Every structure is written in structure tokens, then in C-alpha cells.
Amino acid sequence: MSMQDAASGVALWRQVADGIERGIADGRFAAGERLPGETEIAETYRVNRHTVRRALATLAERGLVRAERGSGTYVEAPRLAYPLRSRTRFSEIVGAGGREPRGQLIGASEEPATRELARQLGLKAGTPLVRIEALRLADRTPICIGTTWLAAERFPDAGRVYERARSTTKLLAHYGVRDYRRASTRVTAAIVDATDAIRLDLALGRPVLVVDSTDVDADGAPLLTTRARFAAERVEFLVENG
Amino acid sequence: MSMQDAASGVALWRQVADGIERGIADGRFAAGERLPGETEIAETYRVNRHTVRRALATLAERGLVRAERGSGTYVEAPRLAYPLRSRTRFSEIVGAGGREPRGQLIGASEEPATRELARQLGLKAGTPLVRIEALRLADRTPICIGTTWLAAERFPDAGRVYERARSTTKLLAHYGVRDYRRASTRVTAAIVDATDAIRLDLALGRPVLVVDSTDVDADGAPLLTTRARFAAERVEFLVENG
DNA sequence: TCAAGTTGTCTATGTTAATAGACAACTTGA
DNA sequence: TCAAGTTGTCTATTAACATAGACAACTTGA
Incomplete structure (x- = not known):
């Protein structure tokens, strides 16, 4: 963690992952849609691209998103x-x-x-x-x-x-x-x-x-x-x- | 983090703090009661005493518990x-x-x-x-x-x-x-x-x-x-x- | 009074999280 | 075909997390 993390005890990559998941849950990112690029996400969360990658990796592992090299990262889920x-x-x-x-x-x-x-x-x-x-x-x-x-x-x-x-x-x-x-x-x-x-x-x-x-x-x-x-x-x- | 943390993205001290808070919320630790000693908590969570201290510090800051030197840590809250x-x-x-x-x-x-x-x-x-x-x-x-x-x-x-x-x-x-x-x-x-x-x-x-x-x-x-x-x-x- | 048990503080060290930069591999649309 | 934009992988460095041990300061009950 660092800088903007106010000692929350929650890793930045985790906060980003939660943010994206929330976006999926409340429909800002619809199923099948393409997420913003890693660089763009990094900018909006004011975080390093590597941190975003870690967040996306955990979401991918849980089957919420799917990354396609050269193209983008896409949403999978409903509720x-x-x-x-x-x-x-x-x-x-x-x-x-x-x-x-x-x-x-x-x-x-x-x-x-x-x-x-x-x-x-x-x-x-x-x-x-x-x-x-x-x-x-x-x-x-x-x-x-x-x-x-x-x-x-x-x-x-x-x-x-x-x-x-x-x-x-x-x-x-x-x-x-x-x-x-x-x-x-x-x-x-x-x-x-x-x-x-x-x-x-x-x-x-x-x-x-x-x-x-x-x-x-x-x-x-x-x-x-x-x-x-x-x-x-x-x-x-x-x-x-x- | 280390060992038993399965890369959850949540710091150990935070997990301990949440556990204690949950204990307070569901009545395992009643208001006014004394919590187990720091050493005992450390043992139950299989964590270093310093980690427990950090957890208790955040709970104290939020007014959920109050530490008394030489005596113990006591619960404050309801719902x-x-x-x-x-x-x-x-x-x-x-x-x-x-x-x-x-x-x-x-x-x-x-x-x-x-x-x-x-x-x-x-x-x-x-x-x-x-x-x-x-x-x-x-x-x-x-x-x-x-x-x-x-x-x-x-x-x-x-x-x-x-x-x-x-x-x-x-x-x-x-x-x-x-x-x-x-x-x-x-x-x-x-x-x-x-x-x-x-x-x-x-x-x-x-x-x-x-x-x-x-x-x-x-x-x-x-x-x-x-x-x-x-x-x-x-x-x-x-x-x-x- | 004193021993046992408590919280408070210090030093030290290894591990994980996060940043930074560079470049490869691939996709897409002009 | 090619340029722009994407994800994938590598190295390096700094800050935060977690452990370990020792001891001071204080409370409690025998």
C-alpha cells in the first residue's frame, strides 16, 4: 500500500477489484461489455497499472471477467x-x-x-x-x-x-x-x-x-x-x- | 502479510479487528466486558501480539473498545x-x-x-x-x-x-x-x-x-x-x- | 508487600504490496 | 500493410505489513 491508502488495512489492488466488481453488480459495466483499458483504470483509481492488473487477475480467477490479449477485458456476470x-x-x-x-x-x-x-x-x-x-x-x-x-x-x-x-x-x-x-x-x-x-x-x-x-x-x-x-x-x- | 494469509488483500490486523468487532456485534463480547488478553487473542488468531495490538488500536480509535493499562481491554457498544x-x-x-x-x-x-x-x-x-x-x-x-x-x-x-x-x-x-x-x-x-x-x-x-x-x-x-x-x-x- | 498478569514501547528483520519503466506479443481498424 | 492500442512479462526500488524478543509501567488479588 502507499500514498492515498489511509491505512485502511485493505490492499489497493483489492479496492480496485471491489470497485470494478461493484461497477459490474450495479450495471455500470454490462455483461459482455469491454472494460476500460488497464491504463485508463489505473488513471481513474490513481494507481499503478500493475496494481490494476492484480485486481483484474483476481476477478478473472473468480470468473467475473475475461482478459483478451491485444483486445481488452470483458465482463461475464448477473445477480x-x-x-x-x-x-x-x-x-x-x-x-x-x-x-x-x-x-x-x-x-x-x-x-x-x-x-x-x-x-x-x-x-x-x-x-x-x-x-x-x-x-x-x-x-x-x-x-x-x-x-x-x-x-x-x-x-x-x-x-x-x-x-x-x-x-x-x-x-x-x-x-x-x-x-x-x-x-x-x-x-x-x-x-x-x-x-x-x-x-x-x-x-x-x-x-x-x-x-x-x-x-x-x-x-x-x-x-x-x-x-x-x-x-x-x-x-x-x-x-x-x- | 504472511503465512496463513491466502493473498486476500486484507491485512491480518484488519482481519483480527473485524473478528473482534463481529464478536462484539453478535454478543460474544458484551458491552462493558473485558476482552481476552492480547497474548490470548494472538494465540487464537495465530498471529503476533503486535498485530493484535494494531487491530485493537483501530477499534479503540473508533470507540468500540477502551484499553486500560495493566488491567485489560474493555468493550463499549450496541446496534x-x-x-x-x-x-x-x-x-x-x-x-x-x-x-x-x-x-x-x-x-x-x-x-x-x-x-x-x-x-x-x-x-x-x-x-x-x-x-x-x-x-x-x-x-x-x-x-x-x-x-x-x-x-x-x-x-x-x-x-x-x-x-x-x-x-x-x-x-x-x-x-x-x-x-x-x-x-x-x-x-x-x-x-x-x-x-x-x-x-x-x-x-x-x-x-x-x-x-x-x-x-x-x-x-x-x-x-x-x-x-x-x-x-x-x-x-x-x-x-x-x- | 509481592508475584502474576496486563498494556505500552522499543529495536530488528524478513515478506508482501505498490510504484516505475521498458519491451514483447497480440488485435483492431484505417 | 501498418500504426495505434491492447494485454503479458520482466527487472528494480520503496513503503507497509508481520514477526520476534526484550523490558518498562501499571493493576490486581493473594
Whole structure:
């Protein structure tokens, strides 16, 4: 780093890469379009051309752009529209975008409910819960990692069931839950942590949307609560206003 | 950087600082509590004590923690609950949290509507718009920066009006709009850009929640559209599910 | 009072980030 | 065909990051 870097702890090449990525995300650089030349980018960011090259190299590695020698660097990507409503189903949302939804079990375990989890599920603290960690993809692109907690008594062996079903909707159906809906949703953002970064195929330091939600059955009784981390650069939440 | 840094473009001290901040944000370190010692933190992050010291120094500078020589380092902070519903008023939300809402005009200008803005406001592309850039605070803490567009014909001089009113609700009231509601809300996250970072008093590389919203009057006619950037570490959105 | 544990400060050294300049290899349009 | 503009690769130098070790200054509880 140097000069104009106000000791941010973020390398210049990374700032440039983020800037270009933002440009792609918000449409200033459309898919298929040619980016400005390396020299021009270097000028706009007031940075050395080598620094720009490093930024572009990381974007190319992540498949966001593609460099063509002698010609220029071209854009590759879009973003998944993800409505947050009462009826929220990952598979339906992804399917609606013409993409293939997939779920992949990372791990399942049993653990007692903390005070917070118990409150959300309407149980007593210490009640045994099943904790399921799952990765969700659209085609082959990782979208989010969700940690889900369910009461172990009502949903015994939920981990193994999810492994086969690969879908929350199907998991619940297996236990006779025909319908369910979103009771509460909290959204904030954070920086991806190291393990999530690997599974989401996300560079360290990228933002994630953190969604805490609780689903209830038709009678309003809590079924499960989830903390999901979405790769911010791949989704856009749509909030429905009633 | 070195060793365990997988060329992330984010300095180790910054990663440690983010980790601790996350710990504070999600309650692992409660306000007033003492953090683990510098040596212990260094061990958990597998990093030199000097690197931890740098991380703590930046957190201290931002007022998140306070170091006491010979004793330890202590936590200072909380987070604003921000409901996203049909009736969304910054002033009411902040006031409900027992804090003083403030608005501060950054700048106002006129510009023609892009296709996208025109669509959201139900106007023709090229229609003159007033663009207002404003910073919103709770007590003295910057919460978000919002860029708002309104039709120049219906809201002439809106910039100057906002400057005096310091509130969107009051601005609309000035033009005879008694009631309005949120018609659409889209949420995603990004990394703060350099200019926003300064105004939000946010370190470079921190995440922001980006909210695109459109407000309509009682008859459903679009009044204004806004793109707001919230300091993610200072707010938590609550999504109401109807 | 004192020992153990804490933050604060100093020196030293190797690694990575960023700049600078030059030129090769290639594409495109005049 | 050729000139202008592009990406790719090399060498060299300076600033920032990170590690290592030692010790001072201070707080706390036994």
C-alpha cells in the first residue's frame, strides 16, 4: 500500500477489484461489455497499472471477467433476485430464475438450545436440538450457507433426512408438515468468515448478508430457526411491503 | 502479510479487528466486558501480539473498545433495530430507540431521469429530477447516506426545502403530501466506497447495506425513490412478514 | 508487600504490496 | 500493410505489513 491508502488495512489492488466488481453488480459495466483499458483504470483509481492488473487477475480467477490479449477485458456476470416474503422457498426462488436449485449437507449434530434459540423456537433452554449446516446453490454457483436448528424430539434424525431430501420443504414434509411460513426475518451484513469463504467460493473480506429467520406451521407454532449467510455479490433481496 | 494469509488483500490486523468487532456485534463480547488478553487473542488468531495490538488500536480509535493499562481491554457498544415495513420513517425508528434522529444535507442537484429511475417514478426517461444526498444520524452516530430522487416539476426546490426540514416526512408535508408508504424495498450488501466511508465515519472495506426503495402516496402514485447505504455494523433490519 | 498478569514501547528483520519503466506479443481498424 | 492500442512479462526500488524478543509501567488479588 502507499500514498492515498489511509491505512485502511485493505490492499489497493483489492479496492480496485471491489470497485470494478461493484461497477459490474450495479450495471455500470454490462455483461459482455469491454472494460476500460488497464491504463485508463489505473488513471481513474490513481494507481499503478500493475496494481490494476492484480485486481483484474483476481476477478478473472473468480470468473467475473475475461482478459483478451491485444483486445481488452470483458465482463461475464448477473445477480439472483431473492424475495423475502411470508412464503420463502429457496428452491422455488431459484427455479423461478430459470436456474437449478441444489442443497448440500455440510454437517449435522445435536446440541442443547441456548437461551436465544429456545426463545425463537418456543422451547426451554437446554432442550435438545438438531443443528443442520447446509450449502445451497443455483446451478453450480454457491448462494448461501444456512445453519438450521430444529427440536430433536419432533424431528429426530433430521440431519439424515435432509441429506436425502436436499431441501427444507421436503424435510418438513417427511415429518408431516404440509405447509409452513416465515414468521420473522432479520437481515444484516458482515464480512465472510474463513470457513464460509471457502464453501461459498468467496474471497476473504467479501460481504455476506446474514439472515436470521424463524419458520412456523399453519397454526403459528415454531418449526425451525435459521441463520443463513448469503454471498452478497450474488443475490439481491426483494422486500415485499404489505 | 504472511503465512496463513491466502493473498486476500486484507491485512491480518484488519482481519483480527473485524473478528473482534463481529464478536462484539453478535454478543460474544458484551458491552462493558473485558476482552481476552492480547497474548490470548494472538494465540487464537495465530498471529503476533503486535498485530493484535494494531487491530485493537483501530477499534479503540473508533470507540468500540477502551484499553486500560495493566488491567485489560474493555468493550463499549450496541446496534440499531431498523424495521422495514410499509410505514418506514427514519425519525420514528430512531426515536423509538430512545435516540435523537438527525438529517444533514450533503448536496442537491438537478439531473435528467435515467431509464431505471424513470421506471421507478413512473415518469419518462429524461424528465428533470431533483437529486438529494443526505446523511442520517442517531445522536451523533452516522447511520446511513441516502440519495433521493424526486420529480423536479412536482417538488421544485426540494433540496433547499430538505435543508431546512432535515426530514423526508417534513419535506413531503411541505408539498402537501400528508401520508406516504413504502411500495418496494430491495436490500443487498456491498463494501463501502471511499467517499461514503468518510461521511459515515466507517473504515474502508466495511460492509454497507444497500437499500433501494420507492415511496408512494395514498393512491399508490410514486413520490420518490431512494438508494441508501447503511453502516452494517450499526443497524439490523427487521423484516415484517405479512 | 509481592508475584502474576496486563498494556505500552522499543529495536530488528524478513515478506508482501505498490510504484516505475521498458519491451514483447497480440488485435483492431484505417 | 501498418500504426495505434491492447494485454503479458520482466527487472528494480520503496513503503507497509508481520514477526520476534526484550523490558518498562501499571493493576490486581493473594
